[in-house]
Amino acid sequence: MVDVQSMKDERQIPLQKVGVKGVRYPIVLKDKSSQVQHTTAVVNLYADLPHDFKGTHMSRFIEVFEQYRSDLSMPRFLKMLESIRTQLKAETAYSDLHFPYFIQKAAPVTGQVAMMSYDCSYEGMVSSTERKFVVGVSVPVQTLCPCSKAISRYGAHNQRGIVTLKVTMDSFYWIEDLIALVEDSASSGVYTLLKREDEKFVTEMAYDRPRFVEDVVREVYLRVDALHKFSQFTVEAENFESIHNHSAYAFVEKNDLENSMENNKESSNV
Numbered sequence: 001m002v003d004v005q006s007m008k009d010e011r012q013i014p015l016q017k018v019g020v021k022g023v024r025y026p027i028v029l030k031d032k033s034s035q036v037q038h039t040t041a042v043v044n045l046y047a048d049l050p051h052d053f054k055g056t057h058m059s060r061f062i063e064v065f066e067q068y069r070s071d072l073s074m075p076r077f078l079k080m081l082e083s084i085r086t087q088l089k090a091e092t093a094y095s096d097l098h099f100p101y102f103i104q105k106a107a108p109v110t111g112q113v114a115m116m117s118y119d120c121s122y123e124g125m126v127s128s129t130e131r132k133f134v135v136g137v138s139v140p141v142q143t144l145c146p147c148s149k150a151i152s153r154y155g156a157h158n159q160r161g162i163v164t165l166k167v168t169m170d171s172f173y174w175i176e177d178l179i180a181l182v183e184d185s186a187s188s189g190v191y192t193l194l195k196r197e198d199e200k201f202v203t204e205m206a207y208d209r210p211r212f213v214e215d216v217v218r219e220v221y222l223r224v225d226a227l228h229k230f231s232q233f234t235v236e237a238e239n240f241e242s243i244h245n246h247s248a249y250a251f252v253e254k255n256d257l258e259n260s261m262e263n264n265k266e267s268s269n270v
Contacts, residue, residue, distance in 0.1 A: 017094060018056045019046035027069045027099065032176040041099035047090035060087050072097070072122065074133050074169055081126035092127040101137075101175055107191055107198040108205075114193035118179055121166075136166040137178045141186035142202070143239055146210035158206055160190060161239035163216055167224065168232035185219035187211045213237040213250040221252050231256040 023043040031037035045061040061084060068080040077095070085093035098121045105116040121136035141161050149156035163182045167173070183189035187206035194202065211219070220235045232255045239248040 012052075015049040017046040018049045019044070019094075020058055020061045021046075023062070023065075025065065025069060027072050027097070029099075029101070029175075030073055032174045033104065037102065039099050039101060041097040044094075044096045045084065046094040047084055047088045048092050049090070056088055060084070074172060077122060077124055078126055078131055078133060081124055085126055092125060094125045096121060096123040103176060103179065105191060107194050109197040109201045110195045112193050112195060112198075114191070116192050118175075120175060123166075133169045134166055135169055135173075135175065135178070136164060137175060137182065138162050138164045139179050139182040140190045141183060141216070142188045142190055142206050143211045143213070143216060144187045144206040144209070146212060146215075148243075149207070149210050156207065156210065157243050158187065159239050159242040161186070161213065161216070161237055163220060163235065163237045165220060165224065166234045167230040170231070171229065173229060181223050182220055185211075185223060186216055213239050213248045217250045217252045221254065225254065230254075 021044045023045070025041055025043050027039060027041045027043075029037050029039065043065060045065060047056060047061075049056055064080060064083045064087060067083075068076055072080075081093040081095055084090070084095075098119070100117045101120040102115050102117055104113055106113050118140075119138040121134075123132075123134040123136070125132050139162070141163055142158055143161050144156050144158040146156075163186065165178055165182055167178065187209045188202050191198070191202070216237045217235045220237075224230060224233055224235070234251070234253045236251040237249070241248055
């Protein structure tokens with residue numbers, strides 16, 4: 001049959017990304033307590049397209065992903081991108097996956113267990129000279145306002161927020177440990193199941209640990225940085241305010257690679 005995608009294109013315009021977007025697909029991930037976890041991802045797969053190719057072969061993205069989706073550990077994820085790059089004769093291949101990750105979480109006093117869902121992501125790219133793999137976790141937390149606590153006689157307002165941590169991985173690190181690090185940086189974590197004793201504990205713990213969004217991103221930054229495992233990471237926090245008709249927001253980034261390049265540039269100018 002005629003392969004229209006492989007025909008020559010005369011317009012001389014290379015495309016940075018072509019591929020498939022929004023594919024819902026079952027995947028298997030590493031799980032710290034159960035070894036593996038089955039979940040469903042929204043999958044985006046792309047490659048660059050040289051200027052002289054009319055189109056890409058969309059089916060090949062799915063064919064390759066099907067081969068790798070039963071084990072999407074970091075080495076396999078990068079190997080999948082290399083396979084896409086090779087099969088499509090591309091310089092660079094990209095992917096991002098977005099999926100719910102489930103952790104069995106016990107209430108702090110009664111110990112009653114329920115499943116907690118966290119929105120997570122993998123992002124990656126592979127070229128002939130570069131490989132990058134980023135893991136993201138979005139963690140619901142509770143924050144109690146330090147200002148409200150300081151000025152109020154009858155308590156302080158609190159709210160639920162979302163903290164999103166993205167780390168560039170050079171070696172393996174558990175999703176569960178990233179989530180625990182974020183929860184420990186807030187006024188308290190949140191839970192799927194709480195009895196009255198648990199609710200009392202969580203409420204009082206938050207009151208004893210007031211946090212602005214600025215405090216939360218700084219606390220996460222310090223904890224991640226202290227691990228000495230990630231040269232690049234970002235932290236953002238959004239509080240869904242309980243007494244304002246808007247959210248509070250903060251963001252921080254660390255990029256040792258850019259800082260190193262900047263320092264070298266300054267040194268060469270001396």
